[in-house]
Amino acid sequence: MIQSSISHYSLLFLALLVLLVPSQGHADIYRHVDANGVVHFTDTPTSGQYRFFMKEKKQRAERSSVTDLILHYASVFNLDDSLVRAVIKVESDYNPNALSSKGAQGLMQLIPETARDMNVTDPFNPEDNIRGGSRYLRLMLDQFDGSLELALAAYNAGPGAVRRYGGIPPFEETRNYVEKVKKYLRHYRQNRDAVL
Structure with a gap:
């Protein structure tokens, strides 16, 4: 029962933390061209081979x-x-x-x-x-x-x-x-x- 309460309070704390931390409206997009010429895009580069490509903006055009x-x-x-x-x-x-x-x-x-x-x-x-x-x-x-x-x-x-x-x-x-x-x-x- 105590362990369950701690988990409950931990989840509540995490939820509040997520709400209090300002969210970003943009994410950076990175690009990498591999040895076969295939272009890869990501917002979370996994290696130093990725280079900044653009800012991602989630919006609809006017x-x-x-x-x-x-x-x-x-x-x-x-x-x-x-x-x-x-x-x-x-x-x-x-x-x-x-x-x-x-x-x-x-x-x-x-x-x-x-x-x-x-x-x-x-x-x-x-x-x-x-x-x-x-x-x-x-x-x-x-x-x-x-x-x-x-x-x-x-x-x-x-x-x-x-x-x-x-x-x-x-x-x-x-x-x-x-x-x-x-x-x-x-x-x-x-x-x-x-x-x-």
Whole structure:
């Protein structure tokens, strides 16, 4: 009984300590490229090989400015703005600082190579990212003769994989991705004023 009470008080003390210690809104992200060229990201480096990459900020982009950017670049690249909104929703859930385990960055989750090809200098800047992502989406639609499903599959798995398999690659992630984007595309088309 006494031991149980001590455990109870210890847990209470720890809970109070957690509440009293100020929490940080940011965490540092570190990057390491291994001998095979694989890029690793972490917020808790386990060796001296990791180097500081960026500050992580958990926030959503401002709705009005992102909506304006989507409308602008959808028009510039002759895209349905609902499609751009759907891609952003599935890719990052509107987190401009999203960073995937594979190194995809920002709202439209551009991998560094694609970002470079699209002349994106700061993939975490919403305007730069939406411009580059919209341009890339337009290129995928053009490469696959306007086929939405093939363009989305190429956006997710790469155009080479789509050509290699003669259609949507048999990757569960890619098949799920195409269906999710189409679901949000329908949603945004039916609800033009839907919250991002």
